[in-house]
Structure formats: structure tokens, C-alpha cells
Amino acid sequence: MTERDRGLDEVHVLWISEGMSCDGDTVSVTAAAQPPIEDVVAGLVPGLPTVHLHNKVLSPTVGGEEFLAPFRAAARGELGPFILVIEGSIPNEKINGEGYWTSFGNDPETGQPLTLNWWIDRLAPRSWAAVAIGTCATNGGIHAMAGNPTGCMGLADYLGWDFTSSGGLPIVNVPGCPVQPDNFMETLTWLLHHAAGSAPPPPLDELLRPQWLFGKTVHEGCDRAGYYEQGDFAGDYNSPKCQVKIGCWGPVVNCNVPKRGWMGGIGGCPNVGGICIGCTMPGFPDKFMPFMDMPPGGSLSSMMVKPYGAFIRRMRGITNRTVNTEPKWRHNREALTSGFDPAWRP
Template identity: 80%
Template sequence: MSIESGTTEVSREPGGDQERAGFDEIHILWISEGMSCDGDTVSMTAAGQPSIEDVVLGLIPGLPKVNLYNKVLSPSLGGEDFLAPYRAAARGELTPFILVIEGSIPNQNIIEGDGYWTSFGNDPDTGEPLTLNWWIDRLAPKAWAVVTAGTCAAYGGIHAMAGNPTGSMGLSDYLGRDFRSRGGLPVVNVPGCPIQPENFMETLIWVLHHAAGSAPPPPLDHMLRPQWLFGRTVHEGCDRAAYYEQADFARDYNSPKCQVKVGCWGPVVNCNVPKRGWMAGLGGCPNVGGICIGCTMPGFPDTFMPFMDEPAGGSLSSILIKPYGAFIRRLRGITNIAVNREPKWHHNKPELTSGYAPYWRPSPARPQRGTR
């Protein structure tokens, strides 16, 4: 298997004279051997705007040529054939590349004696399994960019909850918040359990445009999430938000009303799924009757458990909004009745009662133009 390095080209920043290097070819090394279920890879394959096929086939203008290595999507025979680009990158022979990590990172330091939590291939000399941590230690410093796929890789997720024996954590916890890739980027976190397909692909496209020299670095928030995707709450994009404003709450899961009283954390969770949908713009947890359990958040799942219990603060906020909501709901009901009527001039009588009086027609109620 031949491994070719991406060539470098020079691009000029739009509207300025500053030049910086960009790549016309780049590799994506995707490792899903973290503590995970591979659900993020499966979810990513559902993306349509754009799809991973569009990226790999070079159908998106301005992107470098992309060579993707992912075990679920790989056409290789597996084994050493599949591992070849990863081994080449670890030796520094495959550049540039973007490292995508799926799954949380276990703490190998807490294991006494032999053993490992998760591995990816074997050492060719000893035959011993190579841990995920071994690969991250060698690949992350050489990567042009490092991206996490899903909450497990971003913040630890399910495997990092209280009481777990693995000491699992997110990738930025493992590498340190001061980590910077070869491209000068911190870890780019795309949380979700699993990732919303277009959220991940949109972030990857931005990183690829940046690698091509045609875009600035993606703007990230303090938890290293893309700001334009996670800057708003579930509540702000929820189909049921108006019911909250009117203090009209669901009491069971069959109701179309606001689900805060039955366990929804939407008002405080950063996520755009209700607004964006899940596949082809359809779905999204509250849109289809599910409560938000905060799966995109750094404290998931511990902060949001037990699921289906009313969130902390939900009782107080719903009590405070109740008199306002009831008053507003009543006023809107009255106005709704008033505006659900046709105007009185809709009739088939001989007189015109719409108030229509053109200025060129004399009217006893209004003098002609030019007269006083």
C-alpha cells in the first residue's frame, strides 16, 4: 500500500495581502476504539448536507482531496492493510492528516500490572495489543487537526460517569486544555450521543476549508464546541417552546405540550437538534415526543440524572411563569377569537362598505384634491 503525503499550496486571505499555506490533499484517520459503541460513525453515515461520500469523492468545491480511513467505511481487507496508514502517520510518514477520535479515553495509569482497557491493533514486534492511549500519544502531536466525534470523545460521556472503574475522560482532558495541533487548533469537540450527522459534517467541512487555506479557524466556545452550532439552547429551537411561555405543561409523554415537568432539560442544554432535525431535517428529541436529557453537555449523564424526573429548578421556574402564562394565554385566546372572523365588508349587497374611496372620485366625506 503506497502512502503519499499531501502537497502544499499557497493561498491568499480574502480581502488582504497575507498569504498562508493550504493543502490540496489531506488524510482523515478515524479511530473509534475509544470506550464507545461506534454509534457516531453510524450516525455520520446518515449525513446528507453534505454526505461523507460528497467529501471523499471531491464533490464539494474548495476542499482538498480527502483520503478517509474509518473501519466501518474502509474498503480494505482489514488487519495490517487497514492499519498501514495509521502506522505510517505514527512514524511521521503520512502528512498532513486530521485525527478523529470516537469514544472516551480510559486512564491506563490506574491499572496495576498488565492489562488494558481498549486497544487498536498489535505491536508488530511483540504481538501485544497497542492501547488507544498509545496511538493518541503518537498521533495527536503530529495531526494537523484533532476532532472528537460524539460526547464520549469530547467529555467522557457514559463511560466517564460516577463510579466507573476505567477513569474515562474526554480527549481534551487527556491531552490538556492547552493542547494545540500542528495547525494551531485546540481539540475541536462535536458532542452528541450520538452526533447529529450534519453537525459533525459541517464542522469537518469548516476544518477542511481551513486546511485548504480558504477559511479562518472554526470559532469554538469555552468547551471547544463550534459556536454556531451550540450557541443556543434546545428550548430556543423547540417546537414546544411556546407552551412553556404560556405555562401549559405536559403531564405525560402523550401530550404535545412543553415537557419540562416530565423531565426535559431543554431550557438549559446547548443543542440545535430540535431546530435542525435528525435526518433530512426530520426528528429531533422533543419534536418526536422525547425529553432532552442533555447528551451534548460536558456533565452528561451525571448532571442530568435521574432521567425523566423534573429538572432541578423546573418546579420553581414553572411556578413563577404560571400566572404570567395563564394571563397571556387568556388574552391570546380572546384575540384569537377576534381575528378568526371575516371583515364585515365581505358581502354580496349593492353598497360598498369596505371604506374604499379613491382620491379621483368625489366623496361627500372628503373634498376633491385642489379644493379647500
Template identity: 75%
Template structure:
């Protein structure tokens, strides 16, 4: 991606982390299991060269209520720079909220009215040295943004716009996953922090703004079962150690590294341990992967004749990979709901 980075040398950085989007807090919980590095290593200053980090995350904070939101108000007034804004959860469309609002964090001290997540983003994102979307919901919309959703929610880039650049000159940095693989997030944060300290080059991102070293390969390329696939030896149910492509695995067209690094601390990694890949890291998730248990494209031609059909299959897969790397068109920041939602009760909009 083309963008002009800044080369500062900060020795102290705040991390403002909001999970007030459409979120289950699963990414926060996931990151507590990180080990490369752990949150504790970063917060206690155990990483050489890293700026001192102050974390503001409601699940992990000691403060509550107004005491917790105080740092966000200070940042919005320009009194807490530099800071990295971490956003968890998809962004609802407040242009179609009727008489209410979809999500909020804290109240306005003057009016007592709830402050929506969208207002916080408008205030904080332009001031943030970097903006990181943690998890697929914040990155692309995720589960909440599937067809038929009533909130018109979207990913952070859908909301801020493709041209958005942070105060540090970076686009939104996406670390998808449902939930995020904890070390994927911590490695990304570490890179951004080292960049803020002037000790790392610009973080390399792909077209979907994911760190290239984490999302450059497919699930299939790291899968323990790939040899079965190449031999055309497929599982017929979930009790088999063989390739699961015929029972619904989308690994060949999905960019994700958990088959290499596991879910946490090297353990697990969906297809390695018997779970089909349902594409949870992808911009097209979940809609383009449903119904999850059907045979994915390429499954029907995955036979012992693989060697003959290999080039054709690879071409088909790259087409499917391109499609899965695109978000559905109803995820946008326009004043209209186009998800196909139909209210099932009177008074719904």
C-alpha cells in the same frame, strides 16, 4: 479561544478516524446519514475547493487487520501528513489498568503486543494537523465516564491537556452528541478541511471547544413546544404535544441544535417529537442530568406567573447551564481512580 493557527494550502488530506476508545461506534454510524454534506460528497470530491480526502475508518473501510492499521503506523512515523485525527469514544486511564489494558487497536509488529488507544494518541495527536473529538464520549467522557466507572475514562482534552495544540495550531475541536448529529460533524469537518486548504478562517470555538455556530443556542430556544412553555401549559405524560419540562426535559439549560435541524435530514429532534432532552451534548452528561425523569431546575417555577418571574428564572438557568457545561472532577489523567468505583468481586482493583 486564543490560539495561533497556521494558514497552509493543502490539496490532499488523510482523515484517520479511530473508534477504539470506550465507544459503541454510534458516531460513525450516525455520520453515514449526513447530508449537509454527505460523506460521499466529500470523498468523491463534489465540494468545490475541498482538498482530496482519504478516509480511514474501520467501520467504513474495505481493508481489515494489519492492512487497515498500516495507515496509522505510517502517520505515526510522519509518512502520511497532513492528516486530521478523528477520535470516537472516551479515553480510558491506562495508568490504572492493573496487569492488563482497557482498549487497543492492532498489535505492535515487533512485539506482537496490543497497542493501546492511549499509545496511538500519544503518537498521532502531536503530528495531526487537527484533532476532532466526535461524539460526547470523546469530547468529555460521556456515558462510560459516569460516577462509579471502573476504567477512569475521560474526554480527549482531559487526556491531552488544556494546552494541547495540533500541528495546525488548533486545540481539540469538540463535536458532542450521543450520538453526534451527523451534519454537525460534517459541517465541522468541512470547515477544518477548508481551513487546511487555506480557504477558511480559523474555526470559531466556545469555551468547551465546540463550534460556536452549532452549539451557541439551547434546545429550548429552538423547540417547537416553546410557546406552551411560555404559556405555562405543561404535559403531564408523554402523549401530550405540550411542553415537557415537568416530565423531565432539560432543554432550557442544554446547548444543542437538534430542535432546529433534526436528528438526520431534518427529521426528529428530541423534544419536538416527544422525547425529553437529557443533555447528551453536555460536559456534565450524564451525571448532572440524573435521574433523567425528575423535574429539572426551573420546572417548579414554570407556571403562568412566568412573566413576573422571568428574570429570576433566566438567572437560575444560566447558573445551571454553567454547571452542566463543567465535567465532573473524577475525569482526569492522574494515576488514581476517583470515580467512586467499588469492585464487587475479589481481585478487582
């Protein structure tokens, strides 16, 4: 049996957050609970290989060359197997003039900064799996919006959407601004189970996102969706009703945050009064601005549902009052009036 057939006993996670980003995805993942990242690293999740995490925020090293050592070893082909996690947009270093857009460590021989692109070129082909965490890494995000001077893009735009890792896997995209913590850890855990030989590859959609996480829209899991059906819309951000008219893109955005919550099942943008601005989508942010304006089509859809919704709301109100009334046979009088009449009664 090959090593791939019998599974891996040990995996390194090389996490580079030197893309154009705010490190928000790293911070977000520290709140994960299904499972917590510390449980994965500590070996408390049954069936997983031993995991060595190399992340600048979560690293126990003092930084510098001590922290860079496993990355340099992997670039030389001396460390493996490893999962490469990229956080942040990938800039186009072909248009950087005489400088560079972003870097990660220096070249030991010249002392010059090594660009993120330099690392991706050397690490991605050798990685057992390549994962883009957060919308910046998956599709470019904020830094790739119209008018940016850096030519930023997502990892799949840089490597090619048909890229395959040494483990035979396509890029795995887990979008979010920042990523929902449990979405990422659940995906990473699935990959680790696959690495151990105990699970198939995670199912991905055409945009390389985990299908089970991004197969439904915000609207389908939203606490406020019932108000939309009843044509009952919020006029301001203090209302608990559907927020389509005040800027929510939930009906057309693929995201599970309203259903999953943010931490411990609590939170999620529309659940706590925030509109959905489409931060998990490839067209973010350009196609969703201005964020506080009603989305195109929102006016038509809300107008069409309003007469139907008003009628349904009225009928449900009548039924609600009916079922809020106790049956008349519940009384303390001497006669039984419930309709109970057994056949054997004389």
C-alpha cells in the same frame, strides 16, 4: 509561501473509534446530508482538498494490517498531513493493573495490544487537526460517570485543554450521544476549507465546541417552547406541550437538534416526543439523572410562569377568535361598506 499559507491539496482523515464507545457516532455520520461524507471523499464538494478517509466501518479494505497501514505510517511520521478523529472515551491506562482497557491493533514485535492512549500520544502531536466526535470523546460521556472503574475522560482532558495541533488548532469538540450527523460533517468541512486555505479556523467556544452549533439552547429552538411561555405543560409523553415537568432539560442545554432535526431536517428529541437529557453537555450523564424526573428549578420556573402564561393564553385566545372572523364589509349586497371613499368622488 509555506504549505500552510497556500493550503493543502491532500488530507488524510485517521478515524479511531477504539475509545470506550458503541461506534454510534460513525453510524450516525453515514446519515449526514450537509454534506454527505461520501461527497467529501469523492471530491464532489468544491474547494476541498482530496480527502482519504480511514475508518474501520467505512473502509474498503479487508481490515487487519491493510487497514492499519496508514495509522502505523502516521505514527512513524511518514504520513501527512492528517486530521485525527477520536471516537469514544479515553480510559486511564495508568490504573489498568496488568491488563489494558481498550486497544487498536497489536505491536508487530511483541504481539501485544497497542492501547488507544499509545496511538493518541504518537498521532495527536503530528496531526494537522484533532477532532473529538461524540460526547464520549469530548467529555467522557457514559463511560466517565461516577463509579466507573476505568478513569475515562475526554480527549481534551487527556491531552490538555490548551493542546495545539501541528496545524495551530486547538482540539475541536463536537458532542452528541451520538453526534448529530450534519453537525459533524459541517465542522469537518469547515476544517477542510481551512486546510485548503479558503476559510479561517472554525470559531470555538470555551469548551472547544463550534460556536454556531452550540451557542443556543434546546429550548430556544424547540417546537414546544411557546407552550412554556404560556404556562402550558405536558403531564405525560403523549402530549404535544412543553415537557419540562416530565424531565426535559432543554432550557439549560446547549444543542441545536430541535432546530436542525436529525436526518433531512426531520426529528430531534423534543420534536418527536422525547425529552432532552443533556447528552451534549460536559456534565452528562451524572448531572442529568434520573432522566425522567423534573429538573431542579423546573418546579419553580413553571410555577412562576403559570399565572402569566394563563393570562397571556386567555388574551391570545380572544385575539385568535377575533382574527378568525372575516371583516363585515365582505358581502354580496348592493352597497359598498368597506370604507372606500376617494376624495374625487362627488
